[in-house]
Amino acid sequence: MTNPRSYYSVVFPFLLLFFISFSNPDKQETTYTSQKKALKIAYFASGCFWCVEAIFESVAGVEEAVSGYAGGFTKKPTYRSIGTGNTGHSETVAVYYDPNKIRFKTLVKVFFGSHDPTTKNGQHPDYGSQYRSIAFYENSNEKAIIDAYIKELNATYYNGKIVTEVTELVRFYQAEDYHQNYERLHPNNPYVKNVSVPRLNQFKKKFPRLLKKEMH
Numbered sequence: 001m002t003n004p005r006s007y008y009s010v011v012f013p014f015l016l017l018f019f020i021s022f023s024n025p026d027k028q029e030t031t032y033t034s035q036k037k038a039l040k041i042a043y044f045a046s047g048c049f050w051c052v053e054a055i056f057e058s059v060a061g062v063e064e065a066v067s068g069y070a071g072g073f074t075k076k077p078t079y080r081s082i083g084t085g086n087t088g089h090s091e092t093v094a095v096y097y098d099p100n101k102i103r104f105k106t107l108v109k110v111f112f113g114s115h116d117p118t119t120k121n122g123q124h125p126d127y128g129s130q131y132r133s134i135a136f137y138e139n140s141n142e143k144a145i146i147d148a149y150i151k152e153l154n155a156t157y158y159n160g161k162i163v164t165e166v167t168e169l170v171r172f173y174q175a176e177d178y179h180q181n182y183e184r185l186h187p188n189n190p191y192v193k194n195v196s197v198p199r200l201n202q203f204k205k206k207f208p209r210l211l212k213k214e215m216h
Helices: 004-023 025-038 051-055 104-113 142-157 190-206
Strands: 040-046 064-068 088-096 133-139 165-168
Touching: 040 104, 040 142, 051 064, 051 088, 051 104, 051 142, 051 190, 088 133, 104 142, 133 142, 142 165
Parallel strands: 133 165
Antiparallel strands: 040 088, 040 133, 064 088
8 A cells, every 4th residue: 555655745746846837827937038138139231141140149148140131221121122132121130149148349349250341242252232231239339339349440450441331220120931040951052051151160260269169
C-alpha cells in the first residue's frame, strides 16, 4: 500500500506549481513584456539588408535584426516597388539591442565599419538609391552621436568624403517574410556565398571583440 506521506510529498509540489502557473497567467506575460521593453531599436541602411542583418546579428548585445524599408515617401513599400528606385526608401535594418550590453555609439561604429560610407548609391554589387547609406536617429542624442562620429571619421580616415545621410526615422516598414534571416536560411544561395558571407567575414575579422562568443 502507498504511504500517504510519501504520496503527498511528491504530488503536492507539482499540484502547487500547476496551480500557481495557471492562476496568474498575467505574471508570465508581464515578465515577457518587460523583457521586450528593455530592448531598444536602432535603424541603419547600408546596402543589401541580407548582408546588414547578418552583420548586426553577429554583434554581442544585439538580440535581433529585422529587414525592412525606411527613408522614403510612399506608404507600404514592397521589395518590388523600392526596386524601381522611385519610392525614396532604402533597404534598412531595425536592430533590437540591449542597452545594458551595448551602446548606441558602438552600433554606429559597427554601421560605419561594415560598409563604404563614401559611395553615393549602394555597395558593390548593388547600386541604386534603395541601397544608399543612411544612419537613422529618433532623438537629438542619437543624432549628436552619429554626427560626432562622422566628423571624427572624416577628419581621421575618410578625408571629408562620407556621404551617409543622417535622417530622422519617420516610419520603418518590415520587409516580406522571405527576406528575414535570409543569409542564415539560404547558405547555398549564390549571392549569399559570394557577397553576404564574405562581407560578414570581413567584418568579423575587423571587429573580433564585438562578436558574440559563438561567432568567434
